[in-house]
Amino acid sequence: MEPVVEVRGLVNRFGRQVVHDGLDMEVNADEVFGIVGGSGSGKSVLLRTILGLQRPAAGTVRIHGSDITQLSEEQLRPIKARYGVAFQSGALYTGLTVLENVQLPMIEHLKLPPGALEGLALLKIRLVGLPADAAAKYPAQLSGGMVKRAAVARALALDPELLFLDEPTSGLDPVSAAAFDDLVVYLQQHLKLTIVMITHDLDSIFRTCNRVGVIVDKRMISGTLDRIIDDPNPWIQAYFHGERARARLGAAHGA
């Protein structure tokens, strides 16, 4: 089966600084793929490239088989309607209520009667575990965890097959973060989503990800979690076997 997202030989540079140099990445259908990397390793640049917000210097980015680096804005529209993105800080439109935030992608892409717009938006809001009265609130009135959930509700507005999450658990307390991980798993299983998730959170990785891609030395090393943990690369060793990771690993392996 062809991968949902396929990045080949990606090169990104800013002036003289090379961020990615021949990066390959593959995300298969129905999996949760975690992107891991040090600060400044280019995780966000990679996501921006995949979303078409940034033109790469070289390489191809295929989503559902079509190379988005070659497409015009007009040709990209149907592809964009098939994925949803939840940005790191939520990026909710501050002038709109949560309900209107969720409705906006539907209004942009579909012609639906107002009743259906409202019903569908409420369904998505409830699906991500927000109470119904959150719908009428403005982003400034929400807590950090609720903003992240509202961002996911907006990302799900068009029933995408593919969902991008940028550091969804950053800034959440461990309980909220765990609840968010459960939400990711719940959504993946029930909606048959393919999820690409940038994260720093080891707990999140262990709870949710089927496969992990680590950006080291401007390339990506990817594989199942068990394989990646045993990878000899020093950064990966430090990441998965450092002070903070050991407790978690012990728990996961029953040691």
Next chain:
Amino acid sequence: MSATLTRTEAVEVRRTAEGLELELTGEWSVRALAPIEAALESIDVASAARIRIAAEGITALDLSGAWALSAFVRRARRAGAEVDFRGTPPDQLRLVDATLTEPAAAGEAELPAGRLAPTPPGDRALVAIGRYVVRSSQDLITGLAFFGRSCTTFVAGLARPWRLRPISIVRHVYDTGITAMPIVALIAFLISVILAYLSAQQLRGLGADIYVVDLVTIGVLRELGVLLTSIIVAGRSGSSFAAELGSMKLNEEVDALTATGADPIELLVVPRVLGLAIALPLLTVIADLIGLTGGALLCRYLLDMPLTQYVNRVNESISATTFWVGIIKAPVFALLIAFAGCYRGMQVRGSARELGHLVTVAVVQAIFLVILADALFAVLFMRMKI
């Protein structure tokens, strides 16, 4: 025994002995939702005692499609029909139903108190006026408080001048003054040319050409130079102050300053006010200079007046106070512009829309205050017989 009633791409409705039978087909996805909604809407559920749905024919069902189906089932049940599925209902339908009936639903029943008791229309206008008055007076009080706080911070800073952030002030003099020079000079030039041209047209008929010089000189030095410069600066720097401070508020930078024990008024507001109070008089001098030059050029080429005559006439027409009457207003206008910009910027709280609104308010109020102050100055100077 069944007869097909309607048939669309998404649903085929048949009437059977007991009621209706719905055969669902095709793609039930969010992209195809509008016709599906319409097709379900047109089914007359009231007349059927029993509705049987066959969903096996659906090729793709997403959450939105399932929602439409779920909404239809609920509508049919409310109308009294018995609804069941041939075979197992799709999983997505269960997910939708489970999501919608989760305990969070309790919140839905609550309406905001305001909506329950609508005010009669006659009172509504009164309420609106009352709200406006209260809000405006509160706005005035907080504005004065802001002004007062800034002044005390400034006075406290005088005792310890290094706390007045000289480097920051210099930056604001550069941003609001030096970079505004080209546009201020251009506008001053054009306005003096217009003024000279207009008065030349009128006075020529009376043979009073020479008074064009008086008009341009006094007009530019006393009023137009400082007023137009202030209005340009209000548009440029008033908006930039409001937008800069406003986005710093949105980004919690102002909170971060307060949290580290720094005073945002001292750090952000006072340097801007002082910077503009230095820059605006200097810009006014430039505007005066260019304005007089513009007048000279027009007199030279339109009225064939030699340059020496123009300069002599300028000297005769101005009194000792003419230049100072104009320039003295500049720091006052600068304070008004800077305070309007900073105050509105610091008022930004939640949203990007608020930022846009308050930047607009800042510029409009800055220009209004400048013109109001100019009028008060005119009265004052008249009483003082200057």
